[in-house]
Amino acid sequence: xxxxxxxxxxxxxxxxxxxxxxxxxxxxxxxxxxxxxxxxxxxxxxxxxxxxxxxxxxxxxxxxxxxxxxxxxxxxxxxxxxxxxxxxxxxxxxxxxxxxxxxxxxxxxxxxxxxxxxxxxxxxxxxxxxxxxxxxxxxxxxxxxxxxxxxxxxxxxxxxxxxxxxxxxxxxxxxxxxxxxxxxxxxxxxxxxxxxxxxxxxxxxxxxxxxxxxxxxxxxxxxxxxxxxxxxxxxxxxxxxxxxxxxxxxxxxxxxxxxxxxxxxxxxxxxxxxxxxxxxxxxxxxxxxxxxxxxxxxxxxxxxxxxxxxxxxxxxxxxxxxxxxxxxxxxxxxxxxxxxxxxxxxxxxxxxxxxxxxxxxxxxxxxxxxxxxxxxxxxxxxxxxxxxxxxxxxxxxxxxxxxxxxxxxxxxxxxxxxxxxxxxxxxxxxxxxxxxxxxxxxxxxxxxxxxxxx
Amino acid sequence: xxxxxxxxxxxxxxxxxxxxxxxxxxxxxxxxxxxxxxxxxxxxxxxxxxxxxxxxxxxxxxxxxxxxxxxxxxxxxxxxxxxxxxxxxxxxxxxxxxxxxxxxxxxxxxxxxxxxxxxxxxxxxxxxxxxxxxxxxxxxxxxxxxxxxxxxxxxxxxxxxxxxxxxxxxxxxxxxxxxxxxxxxxxxxxxxxxxxxxxxxxxxxxxxxxxxxxxxxxxxxxxxxxxxxxxxxxxxxxxxxxxxxxxxxxxxxxxxxxxxxxxxxxxxxxxxxxxxxxxxxxxxxxxxxxxxxxxxxxxxxxxxxxxxxxxxxxxxxxxxxxxxxxxxxxxxxxxxxxxxxxxxxxxxxxxxxxxxxxxxxxxxxxxxxxxxxxxxxxxxxxxxxxxxxxxxxxxxxxxxxxxxxxxxxxxxxxxxxxxxxxxxxxxxxxxxxxxxxxxxxxxxxxxxxxxxxx
Numbered sequence: 001x002x003x004x005x006x007x008x009x010x011x012x013x014x015x016x017x018x019x020x021x022x023x024x025x026x027x028x029x030x031x032x033x034x035x036x037x038x039x040x041x042x043x044x045x046x047x048x049x050x051x052x053x054x055x056x057x058x059x060x061x062x063x064x065x066x067x068x069x070x071x072x073x074x075x076x077x078x079x080x081x082x083x084x085x086x087x088x089x090x091x092x093x094x095x096x097x098x099x100x101x102x103x104x105x106x107x108x109x110x111x112x113x114x115x116x117x118x119x120x121x122x123x124x125x126x127x128x129x130x131x132x133x134x135x136x137x138x139x140x141x142x143x144x145x146x147x148x149x150x151x152x153x154x155x156x157x158x159x160x161x162x163x164x165x166x167x168x169x170x171x172x173x174x175x176x177x178x179x180x181x182x183x184x185x186x187x188x189x190x191x192x193x194x195x196x197x198x199x200x201x202x203x204x205x206x207x208x209x210x211x212x213x214x215x216x217x218x219x220x221x222x223x224x225x226x227x228x229x230x231x232x233x234x235x236x237x238x239x240x241x242x243x244x245x246x247x248x249x250x251x252x253x254x255x256x257x258x259x260x261x262x263x264x265x266x267x268x269x270x271x272x273x274x275x276x277x278x279x280x281x282x283x284x285x286x287x288x289x290x291x292x293x294x295x296x297x298x299x300x301x302x303x304x305x306x307x308x309x310x311x312x313x314x315x316x317x318x319x320x321x322x323x324x325x326x327x328x329x330x331x332x333x334x335x336x337x338x339x340x341x342x343x344x345x346x347x348x349x350x351x352x353x354x355x356x357x358x359x360x361x362x363x364x365x366x367x368x369x370x371x372x373x374x375x376x377x378x379x380x381x382x383x384x385x386x387x388x389x390x391x392x393x394x395x396x397x398x399x400x401x402x403x404x405x406x407x408x409x410x411x412x413x414x415x416x417x418x419x420x421x422x423x424x425x426x427x428x429x430x431x432x433x434x435x436x437x438x439x440x441x442x443x444x445x446x447x448x449x450x451x452x453x454x
Numbered sequence: 455x456x457x458x459x460x461x462x463x464x465x466x467x468x469x470x471x472x473x474x475x476x477x478x479x480x481x482x483x484x485x486x487x488x489x490x491x492x493x494x495x496x497x498x499x500x501x502x503x504x505x506x507x508x509x510x511x512x513x514x515x516x517x518x519x520x521x522x523x524x525x526x527x528x529x530x531x532x533x534x535x536x537x538x539x540x541x542x543x544x545x546x547x548x549x550x551x552x553x554x555x556x557x558x559x560x561x562x563x564x565x566x567x568x569x570x571x572x573x574x575x576x577x578x579x580x581x582x583x584x585x586x587x588x589x590x591x592x593x594x595x596x597x598x599x600x601x602x603x604x605x606x607x608x609x610x611x612x613x614x615x616x617x618x619x620x621x622x623x624x625x626x627x628x629x630x631x632x633x634x635x636x637x638x639x640x641x642x643x644x645x646x647x648x649x650x651x652x653x654x655x656x657x658x659x660x661x662x663x664x665x666x667x668x669x670x671x672x673x674x675x676x677x678x679x680x681x682x683x684x685x686x687x688x689x690x691x692x693x694x695x696x697x698x699x700x701x702x703x704x705x706x707x708x709x710x711x712x713x714x715x716x717x718x719x720x721x722x723x724x725x726x727x728x729x730x731x732x733x734x735x736x737x738x739x740x741x742x743x744x745x746x747x748x749x750x751x752x753x754x755x756x757x758x759x760x761x762x763x764x765x766x767x768x769x770x771x772x773x774x775x776x777x778x779x780x781x782x783x784x785x786x787x788x789x790x791x792x793x794x795x796x797x798x799x800x801x802x803x804x805x806x807x808x809x810x811x812x813x814x815x816x817x818x819x820x821x822x823x824x825x826x827x828x829x830x831x832x833x834x835x836x837x838x839x840x841x842x843x844x845x846x847x848x849x850x851x852x853x854x855x856x857x858x859x860x861x862x863x864x865x866x867x868x869x870x871x872x873x874x875x876x877x878x879x880x881x882x883x884x885x886x887x888x889x890x891x892x893x894x895x896x897x898x899x900x901x902x903x904x905x906x907x908x
Contacts, residue, residue, distance in 0.1 A: 024603060024751060034670070034794040035602050130600060136752035138592070138600030146584060146592030148489050149478060149772020216488070280758075297478060297769035298590035301759035304734075305752065315751035318603020323789075332786015335777075340488040 007036060007325040008043035010074040010099070012065050012090060013081035014053050017104060017131070018045070020314035021078060022056065028318070036325040044068045069094035076324050078317060079103040080131075084111060095119045095127070100328065102320040104131035104313055107196075110205035110221035113212065117337035126327055126334045128320035133206045134159055134289045136312030137305040138319070143213045143293065144335055150295040152214040155253040156441075157291030158284050159206040161308045162197035163229050163249040165189040167237075167272070168285040171246055176234045189287055199228035203251045203270040211253035211268040214293075216341035219253075219268050225348035227271040232438075236272075239358045239407065239436045245274040246282045250441060256346050265346040273441040274356055349416030354383070356409050357422060358436040363389070363404040367430045371406060374424045381411040403432055409440060461490060461779040462497035464528040464553070466519050466544060467535035468507055471558060471585075472499070474768035475532060476510065482772070490779040498522045523548035530778050532771060533557040534585075538565060549573045549581070554782065556774040558585035558767055561650075564659035564675035567666065571791035580781055580788050582774035587660045588613055588743045590766030591759040592773070597667045597747065598789055604749040606668040609707040610895075611745030612738050613660045615762045616651035617683050617703040619643040621691075621726070622739040625700055630688045643741055653682035657705045657724040665707035665722040668747075670795035673707075673722050679802035681725040686892075690726075693812045693861065693890045699728040700736045704895060710800050719800040727893040728810055803870030808837070810863050811876060812890040817843070817858040821884045825860060828878045835865040857886060863894060 009025070011018055025032070025042055033039045046065035047053055053061060062068055069077050069090050077094040079101065081087050087108050091101050096119065103109070109116070109132055120127040130140045134157075143152065158164050162184060169180040181198065184190035196202045204224040211219040229249050240247050251270050258264040275282055280302060284290040289307025294300050306312040327333055361367045368385065375382055389404040410418060426434050463479070465472055479486070479496055487493045500519035501507055507515060516522050523531050523544050531548040533555065535541050541562050545555050550573065557563070563570070563586055574581040584594045597606065612618050616638060623634040635652065638644035650656045658680040665673040683703050694701050705724050712718040729736055734756060738744040743761025748754050760766040781787055815821045822839065829836055843858040864872060880888050 020751065028603065028605065031605070031670075031795075032603065035789075035792055136749075137755060138596035141595060141600050142592035145777055146595050146773040147769065148776035149482065149486065149774075150769040151482065151485070216485075295590075295769060297474065297765040297772070299760045299763075299766055301591060301757070303755070303757060305755035309753075311751040312753055315601065315604040315749060318751070319600040320603075322602035323599055326789060327786065330787060332781065333784060335489075335780060338489055341485075 003038040003329050006039040006041040007075050007328050008041050008073050009321065010043050010068045010071065010077045010094075011045045012069070012077065012079040012087070014045050014047045014056065015080070016310035017080040017313045017317065020310040021080065021317055024314055024318050032322065035322055037329045038325070040321065040325055043071065043074045065090050066093060069099065070097045074099055075328050076100045076102065076321065078321060079105055080317065081105070082107065084108050088112060088115070091116060092119050095123050095125055098123060098125060100126035100324040102128045102317055102324055104129065104317060106132040106202065106205040106209060107221075110208035113209070114218050114337070114339070121336055124333065126324045127336070128324055128334060129209070130320050131313050131316035133209050134291060134303070135305070135307040135309060136315045137289060137291070137303050137307065138316075139291055139303055140209070140213055142303070143210070147293070147295050147298060148335075150297045152293065152295045153255045154294040155210045155214050155291060156250060158248055158281060158289050159251045159291065159307060160197055160203040160249055161287030161289060162190045162194065163200075163203070164284065164289070165287050166198070167229060167232065167247055167249065170232070170234065170237050174234060174237070177230065177232055198230055200226040200249065200270045203249060207251040207253055207268045207270055210251070211266055212337075212339070214253055215255060215266045215343055216338045217266055217343040218339045219266065219345065223268060223345045225269040225271070229272050232272050233436065235358070236436045236438055239356065240274045240438070242407070243274065243356065243409065244277050245440070246277055247272050247438065248275055248281060248284075250275075252441070255343075256351070264343055266343045267346045267351045269348060269351065271439055273439040275441050349414060349419070351415050352412040353415045353418060354410050354412050354440040355418045355422070356407070356436070356438045356440050357425065357434065359406045359408070359425060359431050360403055360433040360435055361406045362430045362432060363402040364430070367404070368406065370428055370430050371408070371425060374421050374428065375408070375410065378413075378417040378421050380413040380417050380421055382408055383411045384409045405435070457492040457783050460493040460495040461529050461782050462495050462527050463775065464497050464522045464525065464531045464548075465499045466523070466531065466533040466541070468499050468501045468510065469534070470764040471534040471767045471771065474764040475534065475771055478768055478772050486776065489776055491783045492779070494775065494779055497525065497528045519544050520547060523553065524551045528553055529782050530554045530556065530775065532775060533559055534771065535559070536561065538562050542566060542569070545570060546573055549577050549579055552577060552579060554580035554778040556582045556771055556778055558583065558771060560586040560656065560659040560663060561675075564662035567663070568672050568791070568793070575790055578787065580778045581790070582778055582788060583663070584774050585767050585770035587663050588745060588757070589759070589761040589763060590769045591743055591745070591757050591761065592770075593745055593757055594663070594667055596757070597664070601747070601749050601752060602789075604751045606747065606749045607709045608748040609664045609668050609745060610704060612702055612735060612743050613705045613745065613761060614651055614657040614703060615741030615743060616644045616648065617654075617657070618738065618743075619741050620652070621683060621686065621701055621703065624686070624688065624691050628688055628691070631684065631686055652684055654680040654703065654724045657703060661705040661707055661722045661724055664705070665720055666793070668707055669709060669720045669797055670792045671720055671797040672793045673720065673799065677722060677799045679723040679725070683726050686726050687890065689812070690890045690892055693810065694728045694892070696861070697728065697810065697863070698731050699894070700731055701726050701892065702729055702735060702738075704729075706895070709797075710805070718797055720797045721800045721805045723802060723805065725893055727895040729895050803868060803873070805869050806866040807869045807872060808864050808866050808894040809872045809876070810861070810890070810892045810894050811879065811888065813860045813862070813879060813885050814857055814887040814889055815860045816884045816886060817856040818884070821858070822860065824882055824884050825862070825879060828875050828882065829862070829864065832867075832871040832875050834867040834871050834875055836862055837865045838863045859889070
């Protein structure tokens with residue numbers, strides 16, 4: 001179907017991503033018209049400070065976003081402002097005025113996506129947000145559409161470029177967290193206030209969006225257990241290397257089978273974890289993103305690409321814009337939110353994880369027994385132990401009680417039991433310090449070859 | 455939108471893929487209904503030999519595929535028979551009867567996709583075929599929809615599992631082609647008549663489908679330059695290893711910029727090529743598939759997963775089926791074929807490639823000069839040369855003219871010039887034999903570090 005009447009687009013925000021959207025709309029005008037079946041035109045651009053955008057046609061620029069999103073001549077609203085407000089109010093206003101919406105706003109979708117989805121359903125308009133997760137990587141469309149006939153069991157990967165840059169730098173140079181953060185800030189990979197990235201909130205928002213789609217269950221950012229990378233130390237990185245692993249900030253969304261009367265549930269969590277160097281995610285460096293998807297029939301799939309940046313994010317926005325514009329021209333709507341499964345969210349304490357614990361211990365008889373006892377008491381099975389330093393390195397009399405290091409890697413156990421074990425270990429007489437505690441993720445591959453003696 | 459009226463599906467073929475489609479339709483019935491907004495029911499299954507399918511409901515089984523695809527109570531036809539006929543006639547009949555079509559038939563799409571697409575447009579029905587390329591990996595939908603606002607410049611990767619299994623086995627064990635093929639046949643990775651796979655036709659069909667979508671230009675299998683792996687020898691594998699490379703059968707679809715009056719064009723080709731071991735495609739082993747996509751704004755993306763097999767292919771079929779069924783329930787149509795760009799196809803002779811040539815040469819003064827002269831005469835620039843064997847290994851008098859080996863890696867040059875150079879080299883007095891000729895692909899990454907002295 002083709003039409004002479006253009007599809008008219010209101011753009012909210014014209015920063016790194018927005019300015020690339022404007023550029024692509026101009027550069028690709030001919031191709032977009034051919035693909036949509038009608039010209040795609042910019043109807044207006046809402047910005048806060050018009051003087052900062054001298055390249056924009058002044059006739060298009062406005063500071064009144066609210067008036068723009070309701071204008072009669074606007075068909076689609078593209079939002080790349082970010083943040084909860086005023087984005088939510090503006091998008092709800094747009095939807096109620098019958099506009100379809102394309103947004104890259106992960107924070108808003110993860111906090112209140114349901115309100116937007118319900119409003120879009122009520123108004124019969126489209127709501128697309130591929131750009132909200134993993135930048136240019138096509139991920140939401142494959143999850144929602146390509147795998148619509150399959151049963152997704154797991155979505156896990158690296159979805160935050162800033163933290164991946166920092167952890168890659170720490171691994172490559174042995175730098176500490178503060179130093180690596182400073183470099184990331186200097187190079188523009190981290191923002192002046194890096195909290196959303198380094199505390200894991202950005203990844204948690206993305207996990208919420210991915211889990212919602214993958215499991216047909218509404219998951220909000222508040223449902224996602226979230227730990228950032230601020231406490232990852234150079235010692236952790238060294239400990240990981242000693243185990244043939246590296247540390248990545250992972251977003252993990254899992255379907256957890258029901259058992260013993262407990263219903264099937266969903267776990268969504270973000271934390272730094274050790275993964276084997278042999279795992280494909282281990283070689284995803286700098287600001288790249290990569291996500292593994294597992295489904296019953298499809299098996300394991302991987303998606304890799306640039307997870308952020310103006311042009312890659314704008315590519316995802318434009319893909320959505322073409323879909324929405326096609327629907328405007330040809331009739332029909334994209335798939336809407338599907339939350340029929342309504343699975344419960346498993347608290348982190350009940351999730352089975354594996355821990356790596358590195359302890360500074362007194363070098364005397366009975367230490368291993370005391371430490372192992374704390375694990376056993378809570379039903380945690382130990383996969384491997386390695387002891388270094390202390391007597392094994394020389395001929396020190398027992399009475400001197402030199403320090404040694406004990407590295408323990410557990411089998412899977414409830415996270416609460418692992419957490420309690422570590423707290424108890426810290427209180428043991430023979431434990432002088434807990435040097436490093438990190439979860440270990442095999443990500444579906446065997447981690448039995450962790451390089452530590454059993 | 456929801457409906458009580460079921461979406462009724464006719465299935466053509468019930469082999470490896472078809473039987474998995476039947477299983478998923480049963481196992482996932484509840485989820486499919488929730489995702490589509492209406493129950494999805496099997497209306498009939500056309501097979502050639504009903505007695506071979508004792509597990510199917512006899513009321514559903516028919517040998518009259520032609521009657522089935524036109525039946526009033528059928529909404530969607532799923533074709534997993536393969537081959538040109540009778541599939542084409544049946545699908546055209548289905549389309550003309552107003553049924554939407556989901557097919558995994560790469561051969562038919564690559565030979566005559568335009569006829570199907572035009573018929574679907576005329577009838578206003580959907581034509582989906584995600585399963586025709588790279589099995590479970592979502593690839594066509596991302597290319598056609600997620601990147602619809604971007605400019606795709608290259609799609610390249612491993613899209614045939616059988617040949618990848620054979621080449622992986624040759625690399626791992628040093629086995630020759632015949633031995634590796636035998637193992638692949640024994641393990642069920644190769645068919646009794648392996649021609650479609652080992653001669654590259656299967657990969658060429660997929661390249662035609664990918665190029666058509668990526669470049670909005672109709673490309674048929676006949677437009678794809680195609681070389682298989684029958685002539686890859688253990689010596690080639692060893693030569694690749696010597697250069698820090700491995701050999702993969704690649705499907706490469708490229709946009710070639712216009713220059714010097716020549717218009718922008720498209721190259722689609724399939725051949726075994728050396729790629730650096732450091733490239734992610736080098737570690738894609740056995741029957742897995744992986745495809746790199748490059749686009750102006752999105753940058754480089756990678757998709758990885760199972761490229762064949764009953765369940766993975768059925769996953770892709772079901773994803774399409776859900777999309778088509780949703781459109782039936784809610785109105786609207788998926789994106790249709792888009793061939794507006796109509797770019798010319800660049801003949802292989804004009805495509806810039808790089809060659810690796812390994813020659814057995816007489817070990818006497820002037821050999822390198824004679825060989826290098828043949829390259830220079832055709833304007834081919836040499837990137838690296840390595841000489842082994844002969845005098846350098848000992849102290850042989852010049853008159854004895856022992857044999858030596860000369861390995862040459864070129865810079866990029868028109869394939870016709872490279873081809874002509876190799877022919878000329880074979881005719882040189884000083885060349886005793888051409889041991890190995892392979893193209894070298896850097897796949898967008900620098901291949902300057904090929905491990906040979908410059």
